[in-house]
Amino acid sequence: MSANEPGKGLVTPRGFRAAGVVAGLKSSGASDLALVVNDGPEFGAAGLFTRNKVKAAPVLWSQQVLTGGRLRAVVLNSGGANACTGPEGFQTAHATAEKAAELLGCGAIEVAVGSTGLIGRQLPRDLVLAGVEKAVAELGATAEAGLAAATAIMTTDTVAKQCAHADGAGWSIGGTTKGAGMIAPSMATMLTVLTTDAVLDRAALEPALRAAVRVSFDRLDIDGVMSTNDTVLLLASGASGVTPEPELFTEALTQVCLDLAGQMQADAEGVTKRIMVRVTGAADEDDAVTVARTVARDSLVKTALFGSDANWGRVAAAVGYSDADVDPDRLDITINGSLLCRGGVAAGGRTDADLTGPDILVAIELGLGAGTAEIRTTDLSHAYVEENSAYPS
Amino acid sequence: MSANEPGKGLVTPRGFRAAGVVAGLKSSGASDLALVVNDGPEFGAAGLFTRNKVKAAPVLWSQQVLTGGRLRAVVLNSGGANACTGPEGFQTAHATAEKAAELLGCGAIEVAVGSTGLIGRQLPRDLVLAGVEKAVAELGATAEAGLAAATAIMTTDTVAKQCAHADGAGWSIGGTTKGAGMIAPSMATMLTVLTTDAVLDRAALEPALRAAVRVSFDRLDIDGVMSTNDTVLLLASGASGVTPEPELFTEALTQVCLDLAGQMQADAEGVTKRIMVRVTGAADEDDAVTVARTVARDSLVKTALFGSDANWGRVAAAVGYSDADVDPDRLDITINGSLLCRGGVAAGGRTDADLTGPDILVAIELGLGAGTAEIRTTDLSHAYVEENSAYPS
Known part of the structure; x- marks a missing residue:
């Protein structure tokens, strides 16, 4: 595995351009609309969405789009979630895709849309469409363009989040994400776009994405x-x-997703401690996750x-x-390297563990089987x- | 239903005595051991315990005791949960019951024990046993004795919690509870003792207690x-x-439990708002609760x-x-009387709702069936x- 190139993110892989602009959706005047374009020659795509x-x-629209397994572009906006907005909100998402498609010379059904921000308010459609036009005009494949897209999707995030991985064989993966609150089992108000210049169709991309997300964002x-x-x-x-x-690609994609998930954890709302909960010895992996x-x-x-x-x-x-299956008499708990509970009973003073630093590892051994998981x-x-x-x- | 007599609580029903003493388990020096004694002539009892x-x-001990369906006394302590304490902790619970039984002239298997406080530390057994002796000496049926017992089980509670109900037909119910944090679906670090002078055996008490707890503490x-x-x-x-x-008794017991649960809510750790979430129109009651x-x-x-x-x-x-079964297009949300979401879409400005007071009612109508619940x-x-x-x- 080669070194990461965090400078470029989305546009590290060849064939992609990006932009981030001020559409006027955020009252702060900060940039709030991002566009990512795939210039091909292939257009395979896969997507995962909230289970809410x-x-x-935009989720309803993009789920429909993804049934085709192809994407030419993605429009993302902060400054409004376009959720609980009824038919009018759906038409806004649809019109956004149509606008991008018209300007890029493709079909609306090849353009996904993602939104984040306040629930229950209509997006100002005119501002969104004008923002798409502005973004198309500013598309670029430079590090600056990738960063502009990553910046435009931020809400309470304090830093833009990007990651890239270049494989020695000549292909690469890039990505950006946002999400600092409302981050949850099924991925959070998280908008993530991942790009690759590998030659892979939908049938190869879907299982790779599912596998990578399962152990990172999820x-x-x-x-x-x-x-x-x-x-x-x-x-x-x-x-x-x-x-x-496939295994090599899935592994690299997983590393990129883990890196982005780590950036989200570090930038979560109000965080003072980064906590890893590691469970071993569960009856199976599902129990370990639970x-x-x-x-x-x-x-x-x-x-x-x-x-x-x-x-x-x-x-x-x-x-x-x-x-989950738990036997209280087999439970060991170790915090930052200090074994505090052994067989369900106190094993040491809890002042033995040093928790003054920003990182805390809570290790739980259940003594029942081989299931392990980290959250x-x-x-x-x-x-x-x-x-x-x-x-x- | 007659008026409550909050002054007496546990000892409102005839046949009960109570005490609360300083056993020395709390470093603050506050009272920390309570004893409740049933002087009969009947000794029927029922209990419900954590599903953790x-x-x-003390839970393992008292579950065993309750299989007999009879209780002569209950010893409760704050200042230590006696949890994750292994065989030594179990022996402490057992010894506590034996001590009370010896002094009261009954069998240890007729004495339940309950504890609350820090997990993972052994209780100082000598102090507990000396505390039981002291409590037996101070047993009384006065309002002061009931309050002393209610006070001795407090942890972060800021007020003692008592309730009593007297029925016109000559029987009554009394109770006390503690719990201000860690209050949860299955009742919390909640210790509750309920007393009644009604003539009811275990077979009548058990379903009444289950029914009352299901809609109150749970x-x-x-x-x-x-x-x-x-x-x-x-x-x-x-x-x-x-x-x-049976219906009359269950109804009165439910009212006493709801009153005590309300006192716990009002005294919960860090509370500034008392929130009621009311769900109507769910497919069934389970979905409404969910x-x-x-x-x-x-x-x-x-x-x-x-x-x-x-x-x-x-x-x-x-x-x-x-x-739960949810249809987003049928979802109505009303907060403090203002309809804010109708059919899954914004219905009014959210500033319409006045939330400045301490009580907030979040009413959710799912539009699917007849299931209702309040949490x-x-x-x-x-x-x-x-x-x-x-x-x-």
Whole structure:
């Protein structure tokens, strides 16, 4: 695996251009509309969307688009989720795709749309369409263009998030993501676009994307909340002329997704601690995920870790109420390397664990089988409460 | 239904005595051990316990005791949960029951034990046993004795919680509870003792207790966390000589439990808003509970309400990711009387709803069937974070 090139992101793979512009959707006047274009020669694509039953209009539109397995372009906007907006909102998403298609010379059914921001308000359609026009005029394949797109999708994110991976065989993967709150099991108000110049069709892209997301974005759980707008898209231009082995491509895509998920964790709303919950010895992988997720979501665990308190009793309680096979007498809990609970009983003083740094590893051994899983989360801090009681997402 | 007599609580029904003493388990020096004694002539009892798979020693002991369906006494302590304490912890619970039994002249198998406080530390057995001795010496049937017992079980509670109901036919119900944090679907680090002088055996008490708890304590969900120690006990002395109709008794018991649950909600850690989530029009009652609980636990909903923001979009998102049948196009959301979302689309400005007061009603109509449910919760405030990052529960 070659080194990452974080400078370019989306446009690291050949065949892609990007832009980020001010459409006027954010009252702050910051950039709020991004466009990513695949110039081919191939146009294979795959997508994954929120499992929330209340789906935003752009999700409904893009799910329809993806049934074709081809994408020429993606339009993303911040400054409004276009969710709970009814037929009018759906028409806005549709009109956005039509506008981009008209300017790029393709069909609307080849253009996906993604939105993020406040739920329940109509997007000003005229501003969105004018923004698409502006973005088409500014398309470029430079590092600046990629960064502009990554910047335009930010909401409460404090930094733009990009990643790229170049393989020695001549193909590469790039990506950008946004999401700092509402990050949840099923991916959060997370908009992610991934690009590659590998020669891969939809049939190869879909399983690779599913495999990569399953162990990255799906295992980032900041507050257990699932958004109406989660969208992950993967576009392949084929411009490298190289078809990698499926396992090799999946592995590289997974690394890019893990890198982006790590950036989201580090920039989560109000984070003061980056927490990894690692479960081993579960009856199976599903049980391991269930236990890790339950601990990662537990408000009492998260507030204790905010207070740098290795309160393993709260971890034990969370393990116990998870919907997984658990034998209390086989439970070991180790926090930042200190074994605090062995066989369900106190093993050391909880002051033995040093939690003063920003990274905390909560390792839970269930002693039942070979199932393992890791879930990344953050602490529950004053800043989380502040940001989410004031920010009208 | 007669008026409540909140002054006496546990000892309102005839046949009961109570005490609350300083055993020295709390470093603050506050009272920390309560004893409740049933003087008969009947000794029927029922109990419900946490569904957490990691159960505290007193829960394991009391579950065993309750298989007999009889209780002569209950010993409760704050200042230590006696959870994750292994065989030594179980022996402490057993020794506590034996001590009380010896002093009261009954069998240890007729004495339940309940504990609350920090998980993972052994209780100082000598102090507990000396505390039992002291409590037996101070037993009384006065309002002061009932209040002393209610006070001795407090942890982060700021007020003692009592309730009593006297029926015109000559029987009554009394109760006390504690629990201000870690209050969850399955009852919380909640210790509750209910007493009655009605003539009812175990076969009558058990279904009444299950029915009352199902719609009261089980529908109070402060932070979704389930404790290792939750215990609800119901003791019947038969001293009134009256056997009420089962429906009448269940109804009165439910009212007492709802009153106590309301006191717990009002005193929850860091509460600034008392929130009722009411779901109507669900496919069935289970779905209504699922939707209400998902909304009640959603960190983004809770922080918005802390900020007095009627952010119905976050409510809609939570409804959408609940594990219940939901049709987004039939979803209505009304907050404090203002219809904000109709048919899944914005119906009014969210500033229409006045959330400045301490009580918030979030009413969700699903438009699918006749299922209804109410879940009580609180907001997620700075004080919640403060209390739970500093208090070593």
